[in-house]
Amino acid sequence: MIIDGVSEGYSVLLDRDTDVMTSPVHLWSFYGCSSPTEPDLSAGSPSSDSDQSFSNSTSVESFRYQGVRVKNTVKELIMQKRHHEIQAQQYHIEVECPEITRVLQATKRCAENISQIPVKRAATDDTNILSPCSESLFSESEMLDDIGDILSKDRVSIDSVTVRGFNSVPMCTSPEEHIPLQSLYTDVEKHMYSGVHQLQSIQNTFSCSVLVPTLSATTVPPVSFFEWQIQQEEEKLAGLSHTELIARDGDGDTFLHIAVAQGRRALAYVLAKKMATIGMLDLKEHNRQSAFQVSIAANQHLIAQDLLSLGAEVNTLDCWGRSPLHVCAEKGHNNMLQVIQKYMQTSGRHVNMEMVNYDGLTALHVAVLSHNAVVQELSCHMTPSSAHTVALVQRRKHLSDCINTLLLMGASLETKDRKSGRTALHIAAEEANVELLRVFLDQSNYFSVINAKSFNGNTALHMASALQGRQTQADAVHLLLRRGADPSTKNLENEQPAQLVRDGPLGEQVRRILKGRGHSRS
Template sequence: MIIDRVCEGFSGVLDRDSDVMTSPVHLLSFYGCPSPSDASLSAGSPNYDSDQSWSNAESPQNSLNARRPSRYQGVRVKNTVKELIMLKRHHDIQAHQYPIENECPAIMQALQRAKMEAENLCVSPVKRLRAEDSEILSPCGHIENMFCGTEMLEDIGDVLSKERLSIESVTVRGYRDLCADAESPVYTGCHPLPSVENTHPSSVPPLASGLGLTAAPPVSFFQWQIQHEEEKLAALSHVELTTRDGDGDTFLHIAVAQGRRALAYVLARKMSAVGMLDMKEHNNQSAFQVSVAADQHLIAQDLLLLGAEVNTMDCWGRSPLHVCAEKGHTSTLQAIQKSMQTAGRQVNVEMVNYDGLTPLHVAVLSHNAVVQELFCHGTPPSAQSLALLQKRKQLGECVATLLLMGASLEAKDRKSGRTALHMAAEEANVELLRLFLDQSNCYSVINVKAFNGNTALHVASALQGRQAQVDAVRLLLRRGADPSVKNLENEQPAQLVPEGPLGDQVRRILKGKGAHSRC
């Protein structure tokens, strides 16, 4: 701040180190320069205009100031008020965050002395190391370890002995406080603590073991649910466990149909212990078959681990594989495949239903139905078309999974003798045809005849109104289909092609391939 007027006792000459400085008019005189009002300035000097600007006022006050020998003076402030407040606040924050400095100043002095010695060694020109040894000067190098490991510990030991303190008297943050900070949203540590699910008793930090803390064993949410369900069903007797309702459903069937995995697991484990896990209801379906029909793949996986029977049939003659292939339950089918690989379960992938179809046949027919329905809907996409596309994708994955499980392409249905390749050719299903013809044994089934003597090329050539017919015929010919093979009616594939522009194109492809093969 600037004092407007000072008593005449301060009118003397001030030295440069005093706390009083002149007003802005006499700043030049304070730094050893002549004042603007000095008589040495002449009218022709460069500062003449500025002199006039300071002395143009014609008021009586100005004349009075001109007669008085005193001049304006002020107080020089070293730090502003804002800087003083911020400095005070910084000291308060440090004192609050690090109370150990106030409690044990001797220890802090020992630590600071060791740090200063390490820094002096690193920057000393006499003991400066070479450039290739620069990594030794790192904070984690040998120098800091040497000082921190010997001299600093000795100094701290001397301080503790002089002050008669013990290490337990020093205030430290406990392991529980660290865990609380790690779980809080304001925790910004670089190395967060491991989560509860990944914590193992052997991975407890040394700080926790030193404080006598033990980590709880990892428990998943599913295991926690199982524990609660076991407590609720502890008093359930074997008679109540196998009791059926009017539809023949047990408690396990109802829990599986409702999707209650933990309850179903507890009930299934109890029923497996008494050998009643495969009890069936009025549709001759076990709990595992209910989980397959409801597409509860996690429950199906649990039941398989507990020993549920896979090769079983319901009242319609369907096995669990048939149900998955018909409805496109890819996740459940993959759970069965995983059980085959891990537990070594024997699954009959060639089991036939009452129509004489294997699961692969059922999957191909279901895929053909979706392809035909998409063809009827036309080009403009709709919500139903999107749902059909999703179902076609799931059924295609089921077909691929069945092939991985060992389903045979040479298997024929019991009624007509068709293979899966015949069924895919009936709808000009290029997607499945390409999948089947990419198998290693495709050459052994490409010319297999059905009961009527037709091969897959006969079936594809006789189609009507299928835009993919040309692609299907061309694909079969490229993979080794013989256009000269005759069926029981003594007809070749070219003789079964219908009339029309599309039929003429198919006929030219067949005749060209046939002439090339005869040559």
């Protein structure tokens, strides 16, 4: 950068080696004041008009600063400084294997010789191409063969090679990764080749990617984040004794119960593995819940999967008589049921699907009762767009998925509860739950339960006909009749379904359906 109107004679103010102003004595020109050692302004003045007029000034007081002229431009100064730095480091490559250093330096010397080779210009276009003699200098295959022979002979990994003086270049950690050869010489290329076309030709020569070999003996197998967490927890719990492992708090919870409730999977896995080795994996707290049952209640399906893999017991009851299946059916945890289903398929262990709670209900009965409660609440809710309604619809879907999963796992439709003798079909008919009635009547063995009687002799058709205030009552009765329900069946009170129908417009419609006079809706 040059500012006109400044005499080159004032270059004495600049340091001759660095071309920058270094002496504060010469700063007088920037402030227009006299200097203790004023230079002779007439000496060494150039022949330009502007500079000549400036050199004829006779007084310092009339001097006006007009700028500074430097010998070199800022760009040239920066490039010169970088050139000195590059020269000090670009050829200092230290590697642990001297043979690899020799091969890489031989290839780099070939790149240096390119600047001395004349470049030919094609007659048809302006693209510069290298001569055949220059192409022979870049034998990449020979260089790679040499490196491969050295690696195989010395039994070293390319990961151990460190290169200094260049930009950080990550080495390959797997054979699938590729490193362009030109990236190793990025800084060298920036300052070695002055011609733009020569640099472009060299980059085209090294455009292919090089596959860097890696020895499998020095490659560390990758671990997942969960495995890494397990390693960290094992180091922390290395000194945990058996007495501390089974110690309980005021609620009877062990460290494992607390870790499961908090969802700390890695910690729970390490604790469960230690407890399994001493046979205490199913240790229960004050509600008689094991760690696996706590994971079911907390909906921690990954922790439940880990506990099952370590041997946790599935056929167990808590203080309310609920098995893990009952809890899943009550809360709508279908993902937990899928974990148990997968465990049944892979391990071959038996899961008692017909286990009953203290009310005499199986998990399928509990799921149908929970679904009925949600359907009844939805029928009474008057704001369909509210957040509560959306939550109820979502819960109904989860419970429906649980019922389908229980059927796939082997839950029986013919099982009756211990108190009233109702099947799952009876319970669905009590609420005119058309959705579940369709699910049960689509099963292959539905005909064995369509006319099954409870302890008081009522069939599912009796229960659907005796309802009052259910908008879906007519649909439920019509569906049962279409699938083979007998309207002439009598209960222990010698009553047929038509005799249980309540009065009213809806009751009259149900009577017409029972008498076979048709139904306007399917």
